[in-house]
Each structure stands twice: as C-alpha cells, then as structure tokens.
Amino acid sequence: MNSGQRAAGSGQRAAGSGQRTVLLAFRSAGALHRLLDVLPVFDGDERVDSRFTLVPGSSFGTDALTSLERSGARLLPWDEARRRTHDLVLTASPKGELRALRGPSVLLPHGAGFNKALAYEGSPALPSGLDPGYLLDDGEPWAALHALAHGSQLDRLAEHCPPAAARATVVGDPTFDRLLGSLGHRDDYRAALGTGGRRLVVLTSTWGPESLLARRPGLPAGLVHGLPHDAYQFALVLHPNEHSDIGGFDLGRRLAPAMNAGLVLAGPHEEWAALLVASDAVVTDHGSTALYAAALGRPVVGAYDGGQELIPGSPMAEVLARAPRFTGTAGLPDALAAAGARDCRTPARAAFALPGRALARLRAELYRLLDLAPRPGRPEVRPLPRPAPRDHRPHAFAVRAEVSGPRVAVERFPAATPLVAHHLAAELPGAGRAAQSAAVLWRRAAPLPRTPHTSAWTAAGWTARALEEHPGCRTAAALLTPERLLVRHRSAGALSVRVEPCAEGGRVLRTDPAAALSAVHAWLSAAPGAPAAPVTLVCAVGPLGVRVRVGPADDADLGYEL
Incomplete structure (x- = not known):
C-alpha cells in the first residue's frame, strides 16, 4: 500500500471529525530526541494526539524506551502501531520496518547533515540518509515528505536518489534552532556547571570504531589531569548510541578517573546541547555534533585521526580541514588559541539553512499533510533546560x-x-x-x-x-x-x-x-x-x-x- 495515502482501518478518524493522530516512530534514543524537538509544532492544538512506537531491529532501542518513559509520552506497541492507520507518521531515521506503518510518512533530519558513510550499512560510500536502499520501496519513495536542513542536502539527495528528492523540501534544523533560542541562557548553564571564569572545553565523540572515545579512551582523563583545574573545565558529549551500547554503569566505571577529577559527562538528551551553548571551545572527531558548536561560533580543534567514515567535501570534513589539529594535552592551549583565530562558522552553516524558522516551516508542511489549518500564532522554540546539578570538584x-x-x-x-x-x-x-x-x-x-x-x-x-x-x-x-x-x-x-x-x-x-x-x-x-x-x-x-x-x-x- 502507498504510505502517502490514508486508508480506512483501526484508528482511522471518524468522518467529519477534526481529530488527528500523529505517530512518532523511532529506533534509537537519538532519533527519539530529534522527534521530541519537533513536537512544539503541535503545541496548543487539542485536535492532535501524539503516540510513539519503537521500530524493531535496532540494538539501541532499550535506552530509547527509558528516555520515552521519562518524557511521559504514550507508547504504542509495535504490533498495534502496524494494525492502525495514522493521520501522520513522523520518523528521524529511514531504517527499519517503516514501510509496515500505514499513513503518510515524514522523514525528518536525523543529524547535522550527511557526513558519514558506514561500510557495514547500506550502499558503500553513501550515507544512509542519501541511500536509495533505505529511501525507496519498489522504486518509489515510501515517505510523503523528506524534510532537509539545507539546500545543499537537497542537491545531494537529487544526485543519489532523484525520486526521494522530488518529495523533499528544505525546512531547516529544529535542534539547531533550540541552540540558537537558548543562547540567552548561557550564563545559567555555566552557573549550573560551576564553570566560573574557567574555559569550558567540550569533547565531542561520535559512535563506532573511528570515534574519539574509541581511539583515544584515555584522552578525557589525560586532559583533566594534565591542565590546570582553575583555568579549564572539561566536559564530554557522547553520541546517544554510545550511551546505549556501553550503558550508564559501564560508562561511569570507565570514565571514573576523569569524572572524579572534574570531567562533566553530558546526558544524551538536551544536556549535550546546553553544554555546547555553555562551551568556550570544542575538541572533536568527525561526528556532526561539533557542527552545531561551530555554527554558533565556538572554536573547534580537530582530533580525528582519519579513516573511511568521513565523506570528503561534507560540512564536517570542511570544518576539520579548517580547524587546527589536536597534538596532545600539553599543546591544547596553543591549539585553542589557533582555533580562536579560525572561523569555522561558514563551513558549519552549510548544514543549517533558515535559522530560527524550522518549526514554522515544518508546521506548515505537517498541517498540510494533516489537512488541518494550524492554530494562530507561531510555534515557540523551547529553551534547553539547565544541566543537572552534580559535584564536579576533585577533593x-x-x-x-x-x-x-x-x-x-x-x-x-x-x-x-x-x-x-x-x-x-x-x-x-x-x-x-x-x-x-x-x-x-x-x-x-x-x-x-x-x-x-x-x-x-x-x-x-x-x-x-x-x-x-x-x-x-x-x-x-x-x-x-x-x-x-x-x-x-x-x-x-x-x-x-x-x-x-x-x-x-x-x-x-x-x-x-x-x-x-x-x-x-x-x-x-x-x-x-x-x-x-x-x-x-x-x-x-x-x-x-x-x-x-x-x-x-x-x-x-x-x-x-x-
């Protein structure tokens, strides 16, 4: 059945009813967090009910369910989600059994652009976000709408998967807009972290064998033990898949020497973004998290040792080409000084169009698919909450x-x-x-x-x-x-x-x-x-x-x- 059409069945709204049901389908905590950033488009509208379902097949689903439970959202079991027909299906990943869901589907941005290709997933040298193997069903796009964050992404999608590009539009990045909308809270975030007059340096690590943490597991401890505590504060932002794969208990055990010495380990939902807003600089591998910091104007130091995953010419590749290299703990102060003189905002913003307008554009597209007129007013970006209080002091x-x-x-x-x-x-x-x-x-x-x-x-x-x-x-x-x-x-x-x-x-x-x-x-x-x-x-x-x-x-x- 064509997922862009509504069909009769269990869960279908009554004829003439103004009520709509939106299903948010996720496979991992990272995808769930993306969907949560989009939900303000429906704020104040009693006609829209939201339900969530976990798409089977991912090894990162357990943490996603835990995160969903904390949010207070309603979970729909997968088998029931497949039986029902939904007025709209929102997802932030093209992978999994999404074709089994009935109702028009919208594929939202999963991250900051398409920067990585994983040899063990999909077509060689193609990121999954551009891979026709994930975007097409019998040669036709299964999504009614493919929402993108920048026009260059639309160009790349047209090159690799023209049928999907025909249903794509540029809306911007809701997560980036949350960071922009939270800049006025920077002092509050730093106060919660106890940063004071110190320089907050955030390490960002993606997931997989080429990540910063996989290749340099001793780096967080080396930095907090090797640079003056009263001059520097260090934090670590890990990809949500790393939190899911390693688990909070083992993460705490592995990072205990660094955390006992003052390292801040960011939570995978919202807190990581608050730390980027609070930061003075980032040290990063090839993961796209640092693109958000670079687009905010934060200095970037590159700590990626090369490999097969980073796509040449992508925004993240361009940022790393411009950023100074990390050469070791003793050289970090000089690298930070060099990074301050190299503006990485231009290549980073090649991943983010229409800053501050993503929710408004998304709302127009989603209500069009719902066949509803939006409520008056503009959707408001929710500022990021303050980092959780904890004691970061060595004794x-x-x-x-x-x-x-x-x-x-x-x-x-x-x-x-x-x-x-x-x-x-x-x-x-x-x-x-x-x-x-x-x-x-x-x-x-x-x-x-x-x-x-x-x-x-x-x-x-x-x-x-x-x-x-x-x-x-x-x-x-x-x-x-x-x-x-x-x-x-x-x-x-x-x-x-x-x-x-x-x-x-x-x-x-x-x-x-x-x-x-x-x-x-x-x-x-x-x-x-x-x-x-x-x-x-x-x-x-x-x-x-x-x-x-x-x-x-x-x-x-x-x-x-x-």
Missing part, C-alpha cells in the same frame, strides 16, 4: 606554586596528575587516603541543620583537631564563605584570610577559596611567621589575579560554626 589537588614576594602563582591539578607539585592539598571528609599525605587540609562550612539537637565544630576547634590528627599537615583551614577563611598554620598560628572577588567587564568573578588557601600556604612556607598586621598577597589563579589579605585571626572567624 584532592597536586599544587604547583611560585612565590615572588607578595605575588604567588598557583596551578592546581587533580591529585593523580603525573606532574611534579609543590604540595598536596585535600578536602575533608571527601579526600580519603589523600588526606594522610596532604600538607594542606580544608573543610567547607555547611548550612546549620534544622534539627532540635545539634553539634557543630567551631572553625578554631576543627582546624586544631585537623593538625593534631594529621601529623604531616602544615596548614588546616575552614572555608567559611567564598571570601572568608580561618587558617591555622603550625608555625604561624591562626590567621584570618579574606579573598577579594574580581570585577571584570561588569561581572564579579570568584576563585575557589581552596586555591587561595594553597597560595597562602606557599607564601607562609617561603616566609614563615605570622604577620603582625594584615598583608595583601596578589595571587594568580587560573585566569584571575585575586587579592588575598592575611592577618591575625579575629574572634568571629575563630568561633564560626561549621
């Missing part, structure tokens, strides 16, 4: 320090770094065994509990106890607020420390007070003895130069309840 640092009079430069690295350090600094109680060999220990003050019976250390009592219980420790501190510390040094005694925030371009930037603590410890080690009056140090910590005042402890700090 122990190897600290490099250079003291020159009142000027102290500090670089902190997670404790497992291979780099030589001035001292080890550790947070209690989270640092574990590292606390036994740390020269600096600290504890952060917590809000007082709301229970009727309480017991709390004072800052003076806790710092004295910390030195008593850890003979190797030279400096213990209670971090009372982001700007206020009570420090106890074995020879200098108790000190009050104030860390001034930095004002820059109308913003207030604060460094981690634990970094300022390490600067004070290094200064006391170089010039032992308690200052009789407040002394102001100038501390270089990451991108910031902060003023730190050190003086005799006052009663308010000594008695502060932790």
Whole structure:
C-alpha cells in the first residue's frame, strides 16, 4: 500500500471529525530526541494526539524506551502501531520496518547533515540518509515528505536518489534552532556547571570504531589531569548510541578517573546541547555534533585521526580541514588559541539553512499533510533546560606554586596528575587516603541543620583537631564563605584570610577559596611567621589575579560554626 495515502482501518478518524493522530516512530534514543524537538509544532492544538512506537531491529532501542518513559509520552506497541492507520507518521531515521506503518510518512533530519558513510550499512560510500536502499520501496519513495536542513542536502539527495528528492523540501534544523533560542541562557548553564571564569572545553565523540572515545579512551582523563583545574573545565558529549551500547554503569566505571577529577559527562538528551551553548571551545572527531558548536561560533580543534567514515567535501570534513589539529594535552592551549583565530562558522552553516524558522516551516508542511489549518500564532522554540546539578570538584589537588614576594602563582591539578607539585592539598571528609599525605587540609562550612539537637565544630576547634590528627599537615583551614577563611598554620598560628572577588567587564568573578588557601600556604612556607598586621598577597589563579589579605585571626572567624 502507498504510505502517502490514508486508508480506512483501526484508528482511522471518524468522518467529519477534526481529530488527528500523529505517530512518532523511532529506533534509537537519538532519533527519539530529534522527534521530541519537533513536537512544539503541535503545541496548543487539542485536535492532535501524539503516540510513539519503537521500530524493531535496532540494538539501541532499550535506552530509547527509558528516555520515552521519562518524557511521559504514550507508547504504542509495535504490533498495534502496524494494525492502525495514522493521520501522520513522523520518523528521524529511514531504517527499519517503516514501510509496515500505514499513513503518510515524514522523514525528518536525523543529524547535522550527511557526513558519514558506514561500510557495514547500506550502499558503500553513501550515507544512509542519501541511500536509495533505505529511501525507496519498489522504486518509489515510501515517505510523503523528506524534510532537509539545507539546500545543499537537497542537491545531494537529487544526485543519489532523484525520486526521494522530488518529495523533499528544505525546512531547516529544529535542534539547531533550540541552540540558537537558548543562547540567552548561557550564563545559567555555566552557573549550573560551576564553570566560573574557567574555559569550558567540550569533547565531542561520535559512535563506532573511528570515534574519539574509541581511539583515544584515555584522552578525557589525560586532559583533566594534565591542565590546570582553575583555568579549564572539561566536559564530554557522547553520541546517544554510545550511551546505549556501553550503558550508564559501564560508562561511569570507565570514565571514573576523569569524572572524579572534574570531567562533566553530558546526558544524551538536551544536556549535550546546553553544554555546547555553555562551551568556550570544542575538541572533536568527525561526528556532526561539533557542527552545531561551530555554527554558533565556538572554536573547534580537530582530533580525528582519519579513516573511511568521513565523506570528503561534507560540512564536517570542511570544518576539520579548517580547524587546527589536536597534538596532545600539553599543546591544547596553543591549539585553542589557533582555533580562536579560525572561523569555522561558514563551513558549519552549510548544514543549517533558515535559522530560527524550522518549526514554522515544518508546521506548515505537517498541517498540510494533516489537512488541518494550524492554530494562530507561531510555534515557540523551547529553551534547553539547565544541566543537572552534580559535584564536579576533585577533593584532592597536586599544587604547583611560585612565590615572588607578595605575588604567588598557583596551578592546581587533580591529585593523580603525573606532574611534579609543590604540595598536596585535600578536602575533608571527601579526600580519603589523600588526606594522610596532604600538607594542606580544608573543610567547607555547611548550612546549620534544622534539627532540635545539634553539634557543630567551631572553625578554631576543627582546624586544631585537623593538625593534631594529621601529623604531616602544615596548614588546616575552614572555608567559611567564598571570601572568608580561618587558617591555622603550625608555625604561624591562626590567621584570618579574606579573598577579594574580581570585577571584570561588569561581572564579579570568584576563585575557589581552596586555591587561595594553597597560595597562602606557599607564601607562609617561603616566609614563615605570622604577620603582625594584615598583608595583601596578589595571587594568580587560573585566569584571575585575586587579592588575598592575611592577618591575625579575629574572634568571629575563630568561633564560626561549621
């Protein structure tokens, strides 16, 4: 039966009824997420009911069902979906048994363009999005509409599959429009991630044997352990198929050394896009995720080692040709500087036409197929939600320090770094065994509990106890607020420390007070003895130069309840 025609059968709307049923058919979590980005075209329309079904045959379906359950959407079992006739079928992948579904089908963009060819799927050297083997049924297109993101994609489709191109139109990319519509939330995303004044570098890895994670599995840990924690924050965006294939448990286990040192692992739905909006730069393989970042103007560093998958002349190939190469952890700062001088927006935007208009154009096409007049107004892009809160802080640092009079430069690295350090600094109680060999220990003050019976250390009592219980420790501190510390040094005694925030371009930037603590410890080690009056140090910590005042402890700090 021609899928572009409506037929009578179970699920068909009653004659004269204004009600319509839209089936969203997906094979993987990535395809499902694409469909969810399109659904705002039906917002506010009680005449349209949506149902979802999992198309069998993919090894990535389990995570898709989990993601669907979290969304609260209604799942239609596959056998029932095949029996019914639908007013419209939306899908973001041409693979699987889609021809078994009855109703006009619309094939939506699956990713940012057609950049990869997989030798083990479909026709050699052709991406599945352009492969007639997936797009035709007995020589005819099975989709009533093939929605594309850019006119160059329509040209390529016409070259490889003219019958499908005859039913294709350019609508833009709804996912790219969500990123554009979320740019105003960038500060909120960075605040949720705890980025501060650091540079957020996002690693993007596609799936399969040529991906960044497959070829460089130690790269995330190498970066977080090899570059200063107060200058760089690293995040990893994986293809949804990698999340499905490896599984969350094993991903967490494999990436534990990097995540314990501060790496942010992005969730596969929406959060990855929020991290691209929040990012300052990306390091990428040949996967098309980085096209979104490049089109937003983010600097790109290429870490693809070559292979058979990347299609020459594709937008992603052009971006990688323009981007500087990743040569190793030590060379990343220079590569980022070079990337900032190379604008990759032009080749990236060859994958995205009609920015900001995708939902409006899609709505016109979909309502035409539904034989309905759209509700008044324009469909609104939904801003991406804030990244989920989690603790990205290492609890122990190897600290490099250079003291020159009142000027102290500090670089902190997670404790497992291979780099030589001035001292080890550790947070209690989270640092574990590292606390036994740390020269600096600290504890952060917590809000007082709301229970009727309480017991709390004072800052003076806790710092004295910390030195008593850890003979190797030279400096213990209670971090009372982001700007206020009570420090106890074995020879200098108790000190009050104030860390001034930095004002820059109308913003207030604060460094981690634990970094300022390490600067004070290094200064006391170089010039032992308690200052009789407040002394102001100038501390270089990451991108910031902060003023730190050190003086005799006052009663308010000594008695502060932790």
